[in-house]
Amino acid sequence: MFELPGLPYDYDALGKYISKDIMYLHHDKHHQAYVDKLNAALDAVPELRGTSLDDLLQNLTELPAQYKTAIRNNGGGHYNHALFWQWMSPDGGGQPTGEIAAQLNNKYGDFQSFVDEFTTKALSVFGSGWVWLQPDMEIIATANQDTPIMQGLEAPLLGLDVWEHAYYLDYKNKRDDYVKAWWNVVNWDFVASRFGE
Numbered sequence: 373m374f375e376l377p378g379l380p381y382d383y384d385a386l387g388k389y390i391s392k393d394i395m396y397l398h399h400d401k402h403h404q405a406y407v408d409k410l411n412a413a414l415d416a417v418p419e420l421r422g423t424s425l426d427d428l429l430q431n432l433t434e435l436p437a438q439y440k441t442a443i444r445n446n447g448g449g450h451y452n453h454a455l456f457w458q459w460m461s462p463d464g465g466g467q468p469t470g471e472i473a474a475q476l477n478n479k480y481g482d483f484q485s486f487v488d489e490f491t492t493k494a495l496s497v498f499g500s501g502w503v504w505l506q507p508d509m510e511i512i513a514t515a516n517q518d519t520p521i522m523q524g525l526e527a528p529l530l531g532l533d534v535w536e537h538a539y540y541l542d543y544k545n546k547r548d549d550y551v552k553a554w555w556n557v558v559n560w561d562f563v564a565s566r567f568g569e
């Protein structure tokens with residue numbers, strides 16, 4: 373059985389950038405629902421019991437047809453959100469240092485140009501989805517709860533949830549204001565630790 377991981381900080385830790393109300397709803401309700409529905413789907417397929425989340429998501433085509441969509445949506449939701457909490461921190465923001473910074477500068481010219489490109493991608497997602505920074509420094513988007521490892525790509529270094537449930541309480545329809553605020557809480561130490569893996 374998969375379990376909802378605890379937030380690595382208090383619900384109100386991200387302060388004015390992402391409110392306590394959003395964090396509670398997003399973590400305790402939305403993420404919990406993905407975990408519960410993933411477990412419910414797996415309950416019906418005993419032969420998948422004990423399979424890791426990565427294995428499930430990397431081999432979606434091999435899953436029983438009637439459970440594939442549930443595992444894709446809810447497994448992806450669990451995978452993405454478990455990372456998303458760690459990609460934010462009350463001590464976040466600023467700029468990366470070290471090898472990540474060097475590679476971003478190499479690809480985008482400077483940090484601000486990377487931020488601008490990632491932001492443009494985030495605003496271009498129609499409906500619900502995510503934007504990712506991949507280990508090759510490419511910026512990609514996925515729809516719904518799809519995640520790069522479902523597509524045979526590497527695990528992302530950084531990801532941003534652009535579902536309305538991630539920002540609507542604070543920002544209403546202003547996704548651009550949410551994305552702008554989010555940069556202030558990005559946990560670059562966690563990004564760097566993933567890059568080193």
Ligand code: MN
Nearest residue numbers: 402533535538
């Ligand atoms: Mn979400």
